[in-house]
Amino acid sequence: MSVHLRAEGLACSAGKRVVLRDVRLDVREGETIGIVGPNGCGKSTLLRVLAGLRNPSVGHVHVGGVRLHGLGARQRARKVALVAQEQDLPPDLLAWEVVALGLTPYRSPWNGVGPRERAAVADALAQVALADLADRPVNQLSGGERRRVLLARGLVQRTPLLLLDEPTNHLDVRHQLDLMQLVRRLGRTVVLALHDLTLATATCDRVLVLHEGRALPLAPPGEALTPGVVGAVFGVDATPIRHPVTGDTHLLITPLRPECTP
């Protein structure tokens, strides 16, 4: 259950400010793509455009060869799910009720939540290790648990393309790694915005660096996040080192040393 995602020449502006310009990406089926960039670089906007929630001023998004912005809301929601950043949920909803929202594109009017839907919801909650908290009101969950409930809402939507905006926010280190492992196991095409460069390096197939609304070419982490790029885009010094046990590459981030400032 994965799909090919292609976007070309995407541009987007808010009033007179150009948020994105000429962004292109071509994501193969089943790939996990990380979008990184400093605050305000347009990550969330790009995800909203890729999810079909916002129209680009120029350009197209194709999901499995179909133009996304030409689809009706229901059809679109069966192809793409977006789990946005922290949002204020109605506090008296229970965790399973939030997850069940993901079934909306498959429900017909009048029909309630039947046994098959309940099983799907329970399965999604189990995937994010929250099976025990299904009947807990969301305002009694911790920030990290709420993030995982929202992720389960995205999972239950059964879309071949899954978009996640900062899914690891509020998660402790173990749950960050668990979440990335889960995302990789899904067998779906996943695009996620991340702050943590090391996490992006360790877990994404390819990385898209966004800088002032422009995208650098999609490339494997080692090529996308070179010390030169990280220095220019984030204004920090990055030193790649090899993990002595696993052999993975990690980035050591330190403040930019004055003599190295270009």
Next chain:
Amino acid sequence: MDAPRGRRRLRAPLAFFLVTLALLASLVLSTAFGAEPLSPATVIDVLVGRVTGGPVADLAYDTIVWQLRVPRALLAALVGAGLALAGAGMQTLVRNPLADPYLLGVSSGASVGATAVITSGLFAGAGALTLSGGALIGALGAAVLVFVIATAQGGLTPLRLVLTGTVLGSAFSAVASYLVFRSSDPAAAQSVLFWLLGSLAGAEWYQLAIPAITVGAVAAAMLAGSGWLDALATGSDTAASVGVPVRAVRVGLFVLLAILVGVLVAVSGGIGFVGLVVPHAARLLVGARHRVLLPAAAMCGALFLLWVDVVTRILVPPTEIPLSVVSGLIGAPAFLVLLGRRRYRFGGEG
């Protein structure tokens, strides 16, 4: 964080069973109260006689119960159910726990229409039907104006609706006040005030059809879209992401609420607190999913207004006091009790 607690919510089927029982019992019992108190046995005699087509026991009792009190009790239940539905819908539309059915300026618009009818003397000539007609026209006119202005300024987003509705509501109230002051009829102010505070006095069988059809149709439409409303309550991005056509659903909900509230205001005037408090009470009872919330709110609203109406009849006999006076006296403390409950957050974090 709070310690883990079990579900304190009543299981929905049980809650519905109890509320239905209470509602049916109240419909019968409430007809025993009034200027002429009757015993429940008399009431039941009359009702059984009417329903089975048996002999009429006592013509006077029959008239009081069947011609005066039963239609009034049914109208109270209908208006209460409609206001609670409208309140729940409005709170979802503008994502604000303080929203009530009159938020969109509909009631102030209705008061302009009703005031115009009363002060122009049409009321004295043609009676209650013109008053309802004037109120309905005023209500729908106000809704159209709010809709057009909010849409022209960027769409029916929650904050914009709240602000546009509130501002236009104040403007309509000013117009209504102006009409009252300009009028030479000293009784007009009294009539307007009484109408604004809501009353079901003089309800007759023929008046039930339009509110019954409206409340039924709007309830059915809202229930059919209950999945969409759930998603909308969590925010427009989530709703759009799970396939809700957000703009269309907002417009549809706005139109339904405007018609519903317009019709209710036209038959009963403005009745405070029902649409604000009852949806919150229903949420505590059965949870926030619209599929169970809407029926629960409607039934609780019917139950609430039924007894409020009884109190207006028996508190200062033989005078009837306006509904808003009683619903406010009961509703405000009830709201404060809800506020004080730690578990219920009114849509906002602690």
